Amino acid sequence: MNKNKAHKPATSPSGDLTEGEGADRADREHAETLVRRAQNGDLDAFEALYRMYVDRVYAICYRLTTSQSRTEQLTQDVFVLAWEKLSTFRREAAFTTWLHRLAVNAVLQDQRARRRRRQREQVTEDISLLAGATPAPALESRIDLERAIAGLPERARTVFVLHDIEGYRHNEIAKMMNTSIGTSKAQLHRARTLLRKALVS
Amino acid sequence: MTCRDTQRLMDGYLDGALADMERAVLEDHLAACSSCREVLAQLKALLDEAGKMSMTKSPPRDLWPAIRSRIEERMVQTADLKAGMRRFVRPAYSLIAAAAVLLVVFASVVTLRLSRDGLDSLEIFQAEWSRGLITIAAMEKQYAGATEDLVSSMGEYQESLPEPTRKVIEDHLQMIEGAIEDSRAALADNPSDAELQSMLSTTCHQKVALLQWTVQLTTQY
Numbered sequence: 253m254n255k256n257k258a259h260k261p262a263t264s265p266s267g268d269l270t271e272g273e274g275a276d277r278a279d280r281e282h283a284e285t286l287v288r289r290a291q292n293g294d295l296d297a298f299e300a301l302y303r304m305y306v307d308r309v310y311a312i313c314y315r316l317t318t319s320q321s322r323t324e325q326l327t328q329d330v331f332v333l334a335w336e337k338l339s340t341f342r343r344e345a346a347f348t349t350w351l352h353r354l355a356v357n358a359v360l361q362d363q364r365a366r367r368r369r370r371q372r373e374q375v376t377e378d379i380s381l382l383a384g385a386t387p388a389p390a391l392e393s394r395i396d397l398e399r400a401i402a403g404l405p406e407r408a409r410t411v412f413v414l415h416d417i418e419g420y421r422h423n424e425i426a427k428m429m430n431t432s433i434g435t436s437k438a439q440l441h442r443a444r445t446l447l448r449k450a451l452v453s
Numbered sequence: 454m455t456c457r458d459t460q461r462l463m464d465g466y467l468d469g470a471l472a473d474m475e476r477a478v479l480e481d482h483l484a485a486c487s488s489c490r491e492v493l494a495q496l497k498a499l500l501d502e503a504g505k506m507s508m509t510k511s512p513p514r515d516l517w518p519a520i521r522s523r524i525e526e527r528m529v530q531t532a533d534l535k536a537g538m539r540r541f542v543r544p545a546y547s548l549i550a551a552a553a554v555l556l557v558v559f560a561s562v563v564t565l566r567l568s569r570d571g572l573d574s575l576e577i578f579q580a581e582w583s584r585g586l587i588t589i590a591a592m593e594k595q596y597a598g599a600t601e602d603l604v605s606s607m608g609e610y611q612e613s614l615p616e617p618t619r620k621v622i623e624d625h626l627q628m629i630e631g632a633i634e635d636s637r638a639a640l641a642d643n644p645s646d647a648e649l650q651s652m653l654s655t656t657c658h659q660k661v662a663l664l665q666w667t668v669q670l671t672t673q674y
Contacts, residue, residue, distance in 0.1 A: 308509050328520050328523065331516075397506070416500055448496050451499055
């Protein structure tokens with residue numbers, strides 16, 4: 253992920269959920285112990301990991317989907333998947349980074365499935381800026397920004413969240429979204445332009 | 454450089470991704486263009502705001518009970534499946550051993566009705582599925598078609614097999630079909646689960662392989 257961006261998100265762009273900045277060494281060691289126990293089938297240890305990281309997983313799923321019910325379902329899916337794939341987790345990477353990537357992939361996979369369904373129903377996916385039920389809000393607060401992001405077209409929103417909030421690089425985003433770096437850059441430009449216009453409207 | 458060109462470069466400028474030359478040209482334009490300076494200031498404000506957004510959000514309710522229940526359900530299913538596969542694999546070895554003896558005995562007169570080609574072509578579909586070129590449903594359809602062909606090829610010849618052999622084959626088929634049904638049911642709840650898809654693919658393949666072998670066996674009676 254992007255470690256050298258000129259404009260960095262306020263939190264760690266490494267993708268670590270909390271380890272990157274907030275958690276100290278003792279917390280990381282505690283998490284590693286829990287991961288080892290969970291890998292040996294200890295469901296209580298896995299529950300402790302869930303409690304540590306659910307807010308972070310929920311936040312990324314929510315920003316990418318903008319739907320509470322889908323976010324709840326996806327958050328559940330991510331932790332069930334994490335349990336099933338724990339044996340494949342190697343400690344070269346932080347558990348939080350691994351879990352974060354699982355969450356992003358789960359959301360992207362869900363988006364692709366939904367997109368295919370929509371295509372079958374011949375509904376155009378490319379909605380216009382902030383074309384939700386509510387009119388574009390003035391960006392006077394972070395809540396307004398959340399709302400404006402939620403109103404972006406899906407792909408633009410996804411790239412904006414991954415790049416400008418989560419700190420992924422374009423090459424990482426392109427790989428995760430099965431698209432090109434150029435498309436990722438174009439969608440980011442689109443998202444920023446739309447949000448900027450909403451900001452000044 | 455036009456305002457439009459400048460604004461296209463602003464993403465790279467803000468992300469520190471412009472080459473020196475591009476940055477110098479853009480900065481020259483900015484020095485002379487107040488409207489582009491304003492756009493840049495707005496973008497910077499937007500990104501500053503985005504950078505301050507919280508990275509955490511609590512779910513409105515505790516999701517753990519549902520997660521735990523799903524995990525425990527999977528653990529039971531996995532244990533059942535493993536037990537089922539163990540039951541299948543052991544008798545399958547004895548069946549294959551018996552088949553080997555039969556094939557050696559009748560080698561001179563056997564004309565195999567179906568060659569390995571049928572299974573090979575299915576493996577092509579399997580490879581296409583694993584590369585994401587076709588859906589699991591499309592691949593399953595191919596297996597269903599092959600199964601139908603094989604059952605139809607067997608026809609009444611299956612009756613010619615010795616009763617104990619037929620019984621073993623039927624038991625194995627039943628177990629495989631059970632595994633296929635379980636995989637389908639689990640997939641209905643979680644259609645994108647790669648491991649469940651893989652399990653369905655594997656069990657479909659086993660069914661075709663067993664049917665194909667049975668067809669070959671019927672030609673010897």
